[in-house]
Amino acid sequence: MTEGASAFAATAGGSLLALPILVPAAGVLLSFLLGGRQAERIALALMPVQFGFAVAIASLIWRSGQPLVYVLGGYAPPLGIALRADGFSAVMLVTTSLIMPAAGLYARTNFATPNDGTERRAPLVFWTLLQAIQAALSLIFLGGDLFNLYVALELLTFAAAPLVCLDGRPETLAAALRYLMFALFGALFYLLGVALLYGAYGTLDIVLLSRQIRAEPAVWLAAGLMTAGLLAKTALFPLHLWLPPAHANAPAAASAVLSGLVVKGSFFLIVRLWFNVLPALPNAVPGAILAALGSAAILAGSALALRQERLKLLIAYSTVAQIGYLFLMFPLASGPWSAEAFSGGVMQALSHAFAKAAMFLSAGLIAESLGHDRIAGLGGAGRAMPVTFLALGLGGLSLMGLPPSGGFAAKWLLMKASIEAGQWVWAVVMLAGGLLAGGYLYRVLAPALSGNRPRLKSPPRRSRENVALALALAAVLLAFAPPTFFAFLQIGRPAAGAALR
């Protein structure tokens, strides 16, 4: 493959790419083997290591201005598998490696092994699967081969589904089963598309494929099947039915990871598919369909969030809505404004990850302290636990898209791009979505900040409140991302459609 040779020239430090996948995978195996308290120790000890890998990868990309490439086993694609990291991958890796330890620190209270060291079910499963999610996400962000990414999707499913029903209540079991069904459907349709692409081009490497793809029936069908499958896993309207019960019923730390990160995994693959594998396809119509579904998600998700009686369900429905924003970048991704739209979409993914994780952790603290999470019973709670509600409110700021917040930056960029592109309708939807978000957050915050202080079953521990607050502050700080950050996001991004570059 002389043509492919240049794409697989080993980049310096490329071997670093294997580590964020292999190290947590080894952690999974070791945690399961040693059991008991070791699982927690291993999981927490590896988190800073993972952060180190993410930062090292990001800085290598930053310094070289080029994507990192690594070929596994010395078997170059198309026969073998390559790993590849561009600016987007690196940013997602860093985000993951920041949110994971937050969830981990928060969860230490809920998933502690008793002092005598007897192994308990929930802690072992939680700490093992948390690492598995980390491994799966790293692979999704770094994988350069479509079948390898299928394995990553399955890893993610197997790691995430059992977390939903960790407490074993019947409704959580039903939610986990529904989640699993949607995920299996998604993985199979994705795999079917992979089969068709291999049949048409004899390779599954993203770079090699992107050079050969032509607009022909097999490719269109593959693109449709894979997108449909990934949408089911991302829970884009109307395939969102599984998400609210699953995310609302999981333990708070798991919800934070599921809502903040796991749905972004399949979203990341949709971006990979359309921007890296299929840039040669005319994408105006598919982009418009995706954005239309996204708009429906924003409106329907927000409207349903307004009607929820439980705080965690409200936050889960707001995830349905916020996922919708992610898809507004697709129709705007060709033309001179494409970089802006892309940055806006990525910014939305990042800010929602931090904000939603903060909100789920806060909701968990509220539920533990009050003994319930009924919105009607939140009166005055904000006075009793101000830091928790501050975290909740700051996260909400990002959801509404008010400045200063990452959510504002994201929605501003997307809105600018849609106006420049003359596609006003998306801007209108975004404004409406912001108003609705304001509505459902008002329902929670207004009573909480007024009225008498309720009696708390137990006040939240300050360190756990601080974890939630730190995540919320991160979502706010994203508003101050410098222009170099957006330049970094463009590293390795192939030109989409008619775009220059």
Add this chain to the structure above:
Amino acid sequence: MSDFLLATAGAILFTVAVGLVRILGGPGDADRMMAAQLIGTGGIASLLLIAAATGARGVDDVALGLAILAAFASAAFVNSGAPAEEPDPNPADDR
């Protein structure tokens, strides 16, 4: 020669298919399991015939594996308690 082998394989498959239609309908689960065993035997036979005719390598191992696993499936059936949905003439046999 190979046409003869293939025709034989086809004939076996055909008889098995006819039996299948009769038995998959039940009435009891044990009858259905018998249908599975029947097609197991016929399937292995036609597998070997097809392999001999088309010259595919390593098919005898597939036949061996299938034979062992077919027995395994019926053992699992017996172990699962095999109560029939419809009244079974000899319920005591199954428990």
Add this chain to the structure above:
Amino acid sequence: MSVLQALDVGLAFLVFAVAAWTVFAPGPFAATVGYVVYGLLLSLVWIRLFAVDVALTEAAIGSGVTGVLLIGAAARLRGAETTPAEEALTGLTRLFAAGLCLLVAAALAAVVLLLPDQGPTLAPQSMERLPETGLGNPVTAVLIAFRSFDTMLEKVVLVLGVVGVWSLAADRYWGGAPGEARAERPEPTLAFFAQVLAPIGILVGVHVFWVGADEPGGAFQGGAILAAMWMIVMMARLTEAPQASAFWLRLALIAGPAVFLAAGVAGAVVAGGFFAYPPGLAKPLILFIETFMTFTIAVTLPMLVAGPPRREPRR
């Protein structure tokens, strides 16, 4: 070759008919039995596609072990078989669903018909690099060398599957053995059957694993047959299911991926890259990894079928 074509058409028709039976069969049990038959027929199709390795895997895992899993589940779900009226789809929804499925199938069929008769292939490249691995079976070479990363991660998926299944245990049973304790004596016929079948099956399983280096077969297929033999011995109560907390069991469950991962990392030190094999040592190393993988599969599949721990742990 018209006889062969007639056979193919007949086989295709049979596969489709049995598949339709599993979807429309009156009860779950009838449907699962249909699925076992279906898996068997599918093995024939794979032989016709000259994919003997896949035929073995389909026979062992797709039909054999999955069939047993589903038969067991259908037996336990008796009583849950009736569908409450409010859950049944209305006629209109059904019609819509049928239309959608027809559309997907038709589009797929059209694309399949459009695929060129001589498609793009990696067969020449696989054969070109096959000698480096020292293996004779290119499918095994893809699994353990060219795309070893996939295979290693897929083993991790199996471990996660066990963690997920076990996570469904009630807290008081954590660490105990899966399956219900049965006081009754084993069925004598079953016990005899297991005593006869298991030694033969173990022999076949090891054989299938061992020839996998050069002929169709390998770790997955051999491991699955071994797994079936362990399951049948447990069914016959000739041996007890192990405790989920047993260290040896955990070690057996992770041995395959752990050895694979360790070898992959060692490659970075010795052979200049993750998952690279040092030249000359590739074949012994591959057989070493495959041995552990076979063992792990033989232990993992029964644990996945057995379900979560359901007995109080013994101390």
Add this chain to the structure above:
Amino acid sequence: MSSATLAGLVGAALVGLGLYGVIADPQPLRKILAFNLIGSGVFLVFGIVARKGAAAGLSADPVPQAMVITGIVVAFAASALAVALTLRLFEETGRATLRPDAGTKPPDDGADAE
């Protein structure tokens, strides 16, 4: 029509059939069965791709074959997890249903029963 194309058409039909089962049958176990049908249909598509890639003295391209083997094992693990969930749900509630409102009464003690 070659046997490979025929197998591909069967694969397409299986995907459609399985998809119908997944959508139309409310029982989880039947859905799991239907998922397995879709899965084998997908694998058959890989199978014809492999067969059409016969070259270099091989009757079929080994790469898609290896992918199918990986896929079969993963599909089995998924079935096992789904079956375990279904059985547990049945034990807890006496029925196996995926209805979203199945027992969604708000928990009375701590919504976040961790």
